[in-house]
Structure formats: structure tokens, C-alpha cells
Amino acid sequence: MDKEKQFTISRAVYGPVKSWRFGSSLGIDLLFVDSICSFNCIYCQLGNIEQHTDKRKVYVATKKVIQDFKVVSQSNPFDIITYSGNGEPTLASNLKEVIISLKALTSVPQSILTNGTTLLNPDVIDALCLLDKVSVKIDAGSEAAFKRINRPVKGCTLQSVVDGIDNLKQRFSGELEVQSMFSNVTVADLDNYIALLNKIKPDKVQLNTPTRPYPSEWHRENRGNHLQEYDYPVSALKIISQKNAEKVLKAVCEKTGLDVQSNF
Numbered sequence: 387m388d389k390e391k392q393f394t395i396s397r398a399v400y401g402p403v404k405s406w407r408f409g410s411s412l413g414i415d416l417l418f419v420d421s422i423c424s425f426n427c428i429y430c431q432l433g434n435i436e437q438h439t440d441k442r443k444v445y446v447a448t449k450k451v452i453q454d455f456k457v458v459s460q461s462n463p464f465d466i467i468t469y470s471g472n473g474e475p476t477l478a479s480n481l482k483e484v485i486i487s488l489k490a491l492t493s494v495p496q497s498i499l500t501n502g503t504t505l506l507n508p509d510v511i512d513a514l515c516l517l518d519k520v521s522v523k524i525d526a527g528s529e530a531a532f533k534r535i536n537r538p539v540k541g542c543t544l545q546s547v548v549d550g551i552d553n554l555k556q557r558f559s560g561e562l563e564v565q566s567m568f569s570n571v572t573v574a575d576l577d578n579y580i581a582l583l584n585k586i587k588p589d590k591v592q593l594n595t596p597t598r599p600y601p602s603e604w605h606r607e608n609r610g611n612h613l614q615e616y617d618y619p620v621s622a623l624k625i626i627s628q629k630n631a632e633k634v635l636k637a638v639c640e641k642t643g644l645d646v647q648s649n650f
């Protein structure tokens with residue numbers, strides 16, 4: 387591995403990752419040591435999740451995150467900070483401490499990509515209320531589809547995620563987005579999915595289909611946009627047809643009236 391790649395994967399801060407919606411997003415990876423998530427989604431770019439858990443703890447010391455941030459941000463201009471990385475970022479119990487520390491260093495907006503499984507925890511809500519944007523993953527409208535796509539830890543249900551989003555909405559004043567990865571399972575569950583969106587009423591909806599193959603094992607560098615640069619065993623994912631993608635987009639726009647964007 388060359389020096390630049392080695393440098394990149396030894397940091398809890400990565401990118402910036404280019405995004406047509408946000409410009410340059412600097413990724414903060416509070417998990418970093420492993421792939422750690424309360425889901426094990428069938429399409430996850432991290433491959434099969436190594437630590438399938440909903441337990442919160444400190445995985446990477448705040449001091450290291452801040453040190454890495456100072457080094458990486460110095461030579462890389464960015465428009466937004468995004469907490470994401472090697473799994474579910476709200477499982478890091480030092481999330482709030484890191485948000486506050488980074489706010490002292492930069493005024494750029496801060497956002498998070500979460501699967502919503504910890505939103506009934508008041509400590510998580512305290513942390514998320516400090517952010518400008520929260521994107522919550524919803525890939526299904528029924529418990530059966532939720533289990534098939536997201537493969538959550540025992541005891542986690544779609545209803546508990548929806549209750550958590552309700553809980554967040556009581557206090558959060560920033561932008562709430564729902565991000566959805568559409569597979570053929572979600573297409574078959576479309577009416578339930580739309581009903582759920584109408585209940586949640588997010589500010590925005592982002593519809594995606596997988597653009598990267600499924601790696602057979604975890605590689606830290608898969609947290610960014612780097613998969614194509616590495617020569618790993620991967621398996622192709624079945625993506626929805628263009629016809630179904632158009633049907634989904636039309637139905638979601640017409641039946642919710644929400645601000646919908648897609649990579650279809």
C-alpha cells in the first residue's frame with residue numbers, strides 16, 4: 387500500500403468526500419477500529435458487520451479525533467463535516483464531546499448519517515441537537531422488509547426507529563432527512579414505505595440505489611468513496627430496474643409531496 391493510502395486509513399478523519407449535494411464533506415469516523423453497527427444491511431459497503439451491537443462506548447479517544455481533524459483539515463478544504471465512517475456513529479458515546487470540540491475549531495455545518503436505532507436514548511438526542519443536519523436511514527415500510535434489508539440486532543424494530551425519530555423531532559431544530567437505499571425488497575414494500583414517510587414528514591428524502599458492490603470482508607478504507615481503487619473480492623448487488631426506479635420516484639413524489647432527490 388502506498389504512503390498516501392496508509393496515511394488515510396490510519397486517521398479517524400477521512401476525505402473530503404465529494405458530494406454533488408454538499409460539495410466537499412469531511413468524514414469523522416468515531417468507530418474506526420472495526421465495522422460496528424446495530425444493523426447489518428444486505429448492501430453495506432463495509433461488508434458483513436464485524437461488531438453487530440447496539441452498545442454505546444468510546445471506540446476512538448476524542449483526543450485522537452481532534453488531532454486527526456487538525457492534520458487532515460489543514461490541507462483539505464471542506465464545506466461540511468459528516469459523522470459516518472465504519473458503522474453507526476451514534477454508538478460512539480463520545481459523539482457529543484467531539485461535536486462540541488469541533489465546533490470550537492470550525493464554523494462549517496455538521497451533519498450525521500444514522501440508522502436511527504439509538505434515538506430513544508436522551509444522551510444521543512442531546513448530541514444530535516447540536517448538529518445542523520440529521521439523515522436517518524429508512525429502507526422499509528414494514529417490519530418484515532426491515533428485517534430482511536437491515537438485519538438489525540435482536541430487539542430492534544422498525545417501530546422503535548420511527549418512535550426514535552418522533553423523539554428527535556420533539557427537540558431537533560435542524561434539517562431532518564430520510565435516506566433510503568432502494569432494493570427490490572423495498573420496491574415490493576413501496577406503499578408501506580410511502581405511508582411511513584407521510585407519518586415521519588422529513589424536510590427532505592434522498593432515494594438511492596447501491597452504486598458499489600458488496601465486499602466479502604471489512605476494509606477500513608471502504609468508509610469513503612474509495613472502494614473502486616482497491617482490489618478486493620466483491621459480489622455484485624442486484625439493483626432495481628430503471629422502470630421500477632422511475633415508478634418509485636414518481637410514486638414517492640406524488641404521494642408524499644415531500645422534497646425528494648434521487649440517484650436513480
Ligand code: SF4
Nearest residue numbers: 423425426427430473
Ligand atoms: S446502517 Fe450503514 S453502516 Fe450499518 S450496516 Fe447499514 S449500511 Fe452498513
